[in-house]
Amino acid sequence: MKRLIAGVVLGVGLAATAHGAGDPAAGEQNAAVCTSCHGQGGGKPIMGSYPKLTGLGERYLYDQLVAIKEGDRAIPEMTGLLDSMSDQDLQDLAAYFDDQEMVVNQADPDLASQGEALFRGGNMASGVPACSGCHSPNGNGNAPGGYPAIGGQNAEYLAAQLKAYRSGERAGTSNAQIMVDVATELTDAEIEAVASYISGLE
Template sequence: MKKLIAGVVFGVGLAAMAHGAGDPEAGKQNAAACQACHGQGGAKPIMGVYPKLSGLGERYLYDQLVAIKNNSRPIPEMTGQLDNMSEQDLRNLAAYFAQQEMVVSQADPDLVDKGAALYRGGNMASGVPACAACHSPQGKGNEPAGYPHLGGQNAEYLAKQLKAYRDGTRANSANASIMVDVSTRLTDAEIEAVSSYISGLN
């Protein structure tokens, strides 16, 4: 598992060097349409199963926009939304949302201890690594590697994604392969606890 993570980090690190920069001001113009579902600045989605886009990281956001556009990460609600956008448009959108502030949610107090233990220490018995190893102790992610800022994200969305990784419906990239391996070792109760904990992490 450690070798897999190290190899992916190295590979995405090389790719990041070739990753062009987006223009957040240009991205702001195209972001207006996104607000209907994701809220102003991508910070307050209208439903808990929709992600907060604010502050996730430019590389991660760009990679996901590309995957959604080419349908390697199918999301029914996003069908057709990006069809008329160029590669530079997607880079600009990613740059805009990456600069917005993540609004932290409220974790369930009853799940904090269990969630914190998983996030910070993993589960040695089942082979679950600590989330903090890739996403940082504060949940701020790893921009060069394309690991998203998780702290503050909607718990309902996080749980949905972990289950998508676990059942293989989200497995479209090298980074996703890491999450597939991790999530297959998580129980429903662990997913609920760690998702709730992350939603209040900052």
């Protein structure tokens, strides 16, 4: 599995270029509908189960918006919200949110050691690769490859997404199969620890 993941990462990294087609100023005009759940600028969600949208990477954000609009990624709270938006509108939204600064959380100190070990070194015994391999050592992601910046993201949201990948509930979006393969080998305790650690990365 590690060889497969490494190959996919290398292939995507070599073939991809940064999306960069959106206009942040235009995106701000369409972002008002997002504030009721994700907060002003997308960085202060009303609940920990909602993601921060700030600085995730323009290509990743665009891919997710397209997947949500087309029904490939089901998010009940967003049903119909993107229906009237054009492809350019989605590109502009992605550019706007990527342009905003991530506000970092505080990791649980009791989970920090285990979480850091998983993030930086994976779990060789169960075949889990290091998160840092795709998402960078500081959690800043790989924008050209479409791998999101995850440092500072809400731990509750991260844990829920890892469990969704593990169950196969989230499996139809860009780079999803890599995450399904990784999350399948994670225990609940490992998910809690690594999600908490990532939430405190900056």
